[in-house]
Amino acid sequence: MRIESISARPVTLDVNPDIFIQSSLGKHRQSPYVLVTVKTTDGVEGYGEATVMPRWSGETQQSAMAAIENLLAEPLKGVEVCDINEALQIMDNQIHDNQFTKCAIEMAMIDAWGKTLGVPAWKLLGGRRRDPGIALKISIGAFPPDEAARRVMIAKNRGFKACKVKVGIDVKTDLERVAAIREAVGADFPVGVDSNGGWNESEAISALAGLEKLNVNMIEQPLPRWDFRGTARLRERTHIPIMIDEGIFTAAHALQAIREEACDIISIYPGKNGGIRRSIEIAEMAHHAGLECVIGSNLELDLATSAMLQVAVTIPNLSTRVNHDIIGPFYYLDHITTPVIRIEDGRAWVPEGPGLGLALTV
Numbered sequence: 001m002r003i004e005s006i007s008a009r010p011v012t013l014d015v016n017p018d019i020f021i022q023s024s025l026g027k028h029r030q031s032p033y034v035l036v037t038v039k040t041t042d043g044v045e046g047y048g049e050a051t052v053m054p055r056w057s058g059e060t061q062q063s064a065m066a067a068i069e070n071l072l073a074e075p076l077k078g079v080e081v082c083d084i085n086e087a088l089q090i091m092d093n094q095i096h097d098n099q100f101t102k103c104a105i106e107m108a109m110i111d112a113w114g115k116t117l118g119v120p121a122w123k124l125l126g127g128r129r130r131d132p133g134i135a136l137k138i139s140i141g142a143f144p145p146d147e148a149a150r151r152v153m154i155a156k157n158r159g160f161k162a163c164k165v166k167v168g169i170d171v172k173t174d175l176e177r178v179a180a181i182r183e184a185v186g187a188d189f190p191v192g193v194d195s196n197g198g199w200n201e202s203e204a205i206s207a208l209a210g211l212e213k214l215n216v217n218m219i220e221q222p223l224p225r226w227d228f229r230g231t232a233r234l235r236e237r238t239h240i241p242i243m244i245d246e247g248i249f250t251a252a253h254a255l256q257a258i259r260e261e262a263c264d265i266i267s268i269y270p271g272k273n274g275g276i277r278r279s280i281e282i283a284e285m286a287h288h289a290g291l292e293c294v295i296g297s298n299l300e301l302d303l304a305t306s307a308m309l310q311v312a313v314t315i316p317n318l319s320t321r322v323n324h325d326i327i328g329p330f331y332y333l334d335h336i337t338t339p340v341i342r343i344e345d346g347r348a349w350v351p352e353g354p355g356l357g358l359a360l361t362v
């Protein structure tokens with residue numbers, strides 16, 4: 001089961017206009033991503049998805065295509081699909097960073113490996129530690145209070161049992177938005193906030209009292225991605241758990257955040273971390289430091305969502321107090337796989353089939 005060929009092609013899906021995301025980073029209305037196919041010498045095909053967003057990781061559809069076609073496909077030929085460590089090493093030698101691109105290839109290798117053996121990917125990753133249905137939270141964009149409240153009620157009525165709200169635009173309107181959502185969903189519905197690094201330290205400090213009064217259950221990436229020290233100082237001032245997302249792409253970032261005691265929770269997901277294997281590595285490091293992990297999202301299609309679910313059922317420290325963002329497929333009217341990820345009653349289920357458990361329909 002060696003790699004015979006690796007190919008990549010662009011895929012672009014529109015986000016459902018009724019529920020698109022708007023944050024301190026801008027609007028996410030369309031998803032120009034890349035699909036990767038790894039073909040083995042036995043004729044098995046594995047599939048991967050590069051969920052590229054330039055303002056997030058610096059990668060684009062064009063850069064991912066070019067990296068795979070010009071730098072990565074050729075040197076990976078002949079590697080066994082189970083030799084993930086060797087493949088990661090080859091890719092790192094070819095190009096720095098480009099986590100989402102590397103992840104797509106690793107994901108396709110694991111998919112092909114699982115299909116070859118007839119077992120789901122999580123069995124190759126050490127086995128499940130929990131039930132296959134993972135509790136989700138919906139992400140509500142930085143809309144005016146009434147609109148944000150309307151959107152969260154759509155999600156609540158469709159079974160979601162927790163949410164996070166985009167903030168980081170301006171503290172006063174941020175708090176008004178969170179208050180409108182709290183009012184709409186009631187006192188017992190978990191509500192977190194995600195600033196996407198949109199506040200500076202004094203803005204974040206000024207938001208704390210309001211967030212505490214509104215019973216917010218976590219603050220995600222309150223400060224810019226590089227500011228671990230500021231985030232650590234903020235953490236000292238509140239009992240609300242602080243989560244780092246954009247600040248932790250790699251295990252080295254995670255180690256630094258742990259050393260600086262910058263957070264209570266680390267957001268992980270295969271795309272951002274450069275692969276399924278590396279997400280698990282960060283989760284295990286966080287676990288030994290006493291931290292929980294939440295699965296974050298870049299609005300994945302079903303394929304990369306399956307990869308997230310494989311990680312979610314495998315890691316030791318999946319948070320039970322903050323739900324997960326394994327919600328990409330909920331935002332699209334179209335899908336690229338059969339089956340599609342089952343998202344129901346506020347949970348997403350890891351597919352049952354071999355590998356990632358999905359076949360492409362495009």
Ligand SMILES: [Mg+2]
Binds near residue numbers: 220245267296
């Ligand atoms: Mg985030």
